Amino acid sequence: MTAAMQPLHATAVARHTPAGWRGVLIQGPSGVGKSDLALKLIGQGWRLIADDWTHVWASGGALYAAAPATITGKIEVRGLGIVAAPLWPLTRIMLAVACTHEAIERLPEAAAWTWDGISIPQLRLDPRPASAGQVVATALAAL
Structure with missing residues (x-):
């Protein structure tokens, strides 16, 4: 299996x-709030990809992006466990969100994330607020 075919430690959501x-x-280390940010977006009508x-x-x-078969339609809700979520099976990824608990610049320089030779815009974000x-x-709508 090539690196491009191995799952990434990341969460993905989509909207129409x-x-x-x-x-x-949505990327970041374990415990940073990837799933919590996904839940916020799902609450706004987005759908879980993975x-x-x-x-x-x-x-x-x-x-x-798509989910590995073993976790399709499931999301971890901290303190509750693994639950079903509104699902969309596949999406085009337009934006990478790098979750961090570090201070975020008010007016950052444009950044990009590259995978398998394709670059997309990257947003650094504290997922807690x-x-x-x-x-x-707003960032996705601006693309």
Whole structure:
């Protein structure tokens, strides 16, 4: 199995846009709040692609994501356990979100994340504030 076919330690969610279903890849170390940010977005009408482990691949100059079969439609809710979530099976990934608990610059330089030769914009974000989901939605809408 090539590196591009191995699941990434990341969560992915998607929403329907005028251009079709578009998603974000939420990355960061264990415990940083990837699943919690995904839950915030799901509460705003987004759909889960994959929680904690995500297959990401390049095709036709774009990146796509899907869940490994063993975790499809499931998300970890800290303090509750593994639960079912509204699912969308596959999406084009348009934005990478790098979760951190470090201070975020107010006006950061543009950043990118590259996988299998394809680069997409990257947003550094502290997922803990209540506004984090809206920040992600705003960033995706601006693309």
